[in-house]
Amino acid sequence: MGKALEGVKILDMTHVQSGPTCTQLLAWFGADVIKVERPGVGDATRGQLRDIPDVDSLYFTMLNHNKRSVTLNTKADKGKEIFVKLIKECDVMVENFAPGALDRMGFSWERIQELNPRMIFASIKGFGPGEFEDCKVYENVAQCAGGAASTTGMLGGVPLVTGAQIGDSGTGLHLAFGIVTALFHRETSGKGQRVECAMQDGVLNLCRVKLRDQQRLQHGPLNEYSQFGEGIPFGEATPRAGNDSGGGQPGRILKCKGWETDPDAYTYFITQAAVWGNVCDVIGKPEWKEHPDYAKPAARLPRLNEVFGAIEDWTMTKTKFEVMDICNPLNIPVGPILSMKEIAADEALRKTGTVVEVDHPERGPYLSVGNPVKLSDSPSEVERSPLLGEHTDEILRDVLGMSEEDIASAKAEGAV
Numbered sequence: 001m002g003k004a005l006e007g008v009k010i011l012d013m014t015h016v017q018s019g020p021t022c023t024q025l026l027a028w029f030g031a032d033v034i035k036v037e038r039p040g041v042g043d044a045t046r047g048q049l050r051d052i053p054d055v056d057s058l059y060f061t062m063l064n065h066n067k068r069s070v071t072l073n074t075k076a077d078k079g080k081e082i083f084v085k086l087i088k089e090c091d092v093m094v095e096n097f098a099p100g101a102l103d104r105m106g107f108s109w110e111r112i113q114e115l116n117p118r119m120i121f122a123s124i125k126g127f128g129p130g131e132f133e134d135c136k137v138y139e140n141v142a143q144c145a146g147g148a149a150s151t152t153g154m155l156g157g158v159p160l161v162t163g164a165q166i167g168d169s170g171t172g173l174h175l176a177f178g179i180v181t182a183l184f185h186r187e188t189s190g191k192g193q194r195v196e197c198a199m200q201d202g203v204l205n206l207c208r209v210k211l212r213d214q215q216r217l218q219h220g221p222l223n224e225y226s227q228f229g230e231g232i233p234f235g236e237a238t239p240r241a242g243n244d245s246g247g248g249q250p251g252r253i254l255k256c257k258g259w260e261t262d263p264d265a266y267t268y269f270i271t272q273a274a275v276w277g278n279v280c281d282v283i284g285k286p287e288w289k290e291h292p293d294y295a296k297p298a299a300r301l302p303r304l305n306e307v308f309g310a311i312e313d314w315t316m317t318k319t320k321f322e323v324m325d326i327c328n329p330l331n332i333p334v335g336p337i338l339s340m341k342e343i344a345a346d347e348a349l350r351k352t353g354t355v356v357e358v359d360h361p362e363r364g365p366y367l368s369v370g371n372p373v374k375l376s377d378s379p380s381e382v383e384r385s386p387l388l389g390e391h392t393d394e395i396l397r398d399v400l401g402m403s404e405e406d407i408a409s410a411k412a413e414g415a416v
């Protein structure tokens with residue numbers, strides 16, 4: 001079966017996490033992703049957080065599957081010459097350098113358009129146009145500037161960043177969507193276009209329910225937040241809401257059997273209104289089904305601590321998986337808090353290719369996350385990340401048609 005993006009050539013100038021996530025997705029869908037790296041240096045993550053000396057880190061390998069690596073000094077004259085050929089040859093160029101870096105190399109959007117009017121030029125920056133447009137940005141800065149940190153954490157505690165990389169990987173996802181949209185548009189327009197995604201904007205897009213709550217605050221307290229039932233007044237901004245559900249169905253993280261020794265013996269429990277009767281039965285409170293203080297969702301909101309306290313009295317008698325086994329047939333939405341150790345061993349995730357074992361010539365087998373998006377006719381196979389410059393010769397020869405002599409002279413000049 002053909003791959004969905006087969007035939008699309010991506011000039012991948014990305015590094016660290018945000019850009020590489022985007023190009024990895026495109027590579028999984030079958031695009032030919034040519035990763036350009038500085039000779040002798042490469043993507044900085046190759047050497048960061050190493051677990052095995054002198055071997056590409058898991059940080060790098062898990063973000064650069066299915067790509068080819070070419071080394072190229074895009075600041076040297078000969079390197080620029082080769083880079084121009086790559087720009088003319090490719091459909092999409094993706095980069096996430098610090099603001100201005102490509103311009104300093106001599107490759108502005110105007111120049112790229114001149115060289116290849118069909119080129120889709122996609123960039124990630126920390127901020128969009130405005131006061132902070134020149135700033136370098138990493139994951140946690142984006143989480144803070146995008147509104148996530150201010151709305152994450154316990155009420156009264158410090159703002160918290162989350163383990164999910166919503167700034168980097170989240171923005172990479174947004175950019176991939178922008179690129180395929182521009183590719184689709186090029187089918188009719190015949191022209192490329194610029195695709196930009198700021199990490200602050202990507203995070204905010206994922207935090208829109210908190211901007212929703214900011215506006216609701218003008219019309220009264222947020223009565224589905226636990227602090228409402230606790231009588232704690234609301235301030236001027238959307239507060240941190242601990243583990244409260246962000247939607248209209250109250251939920252919390254509750255202790256399960258073994259919580260005293262197992263840091264992940266917890267379940268998320270949602271008191272969905274449609275199955276309230278089942279919740280009452282399962283926790284041994286059938287009288288709450290008709291009681292005016294508990295029967296209707298609005299009546300329960302001021303007493304969520306009491307409600308979840310009673311549910312937790314029950315969940316603490318069961319393991320997190322027993323809670324699943326009992327609640328699922330009753331249509332009560334619950335979910336175990338799974339540790340990374342449990343996820344790594346999860347057979348179902350292995351079967352669907354969401355967790356995959358990949359072999360690497362230098363590090364041996366390692367686990368990675370496969371493509372979370374499944375296409376029925378274009379399945380993704382995860383291939384190992386390239387070694388630095390592994391495909392330099394083949395790309396210069398096969399993609400750019402350079403002669404062996406030319407390649408040798410580019411090498412002698414230190415351009416590749």
Ligand code: COA
Pocket residue numbers: 015016017018019036037038039044072073074075096097098099100101102104105124125126135136137138139168
């Ligand atoms: N040949 C020659 N030079 C190259 C090169 C190549 N193949 N690839 C990169 N370089 C140069 C760049 O041109 C730049 O040089 P300059 O500063 O002289 O113009 C230099 O390498 C470093 O690039 P830069 O992007 O500034 O890297 P950094 O390590 O200083 O900053 C980030 C890293 C992530 C903070 C920054 O790239 C950034 O803010 N990116 C945008 C937001 C983003 O994606 N952040 C999340 C990353 S996960």
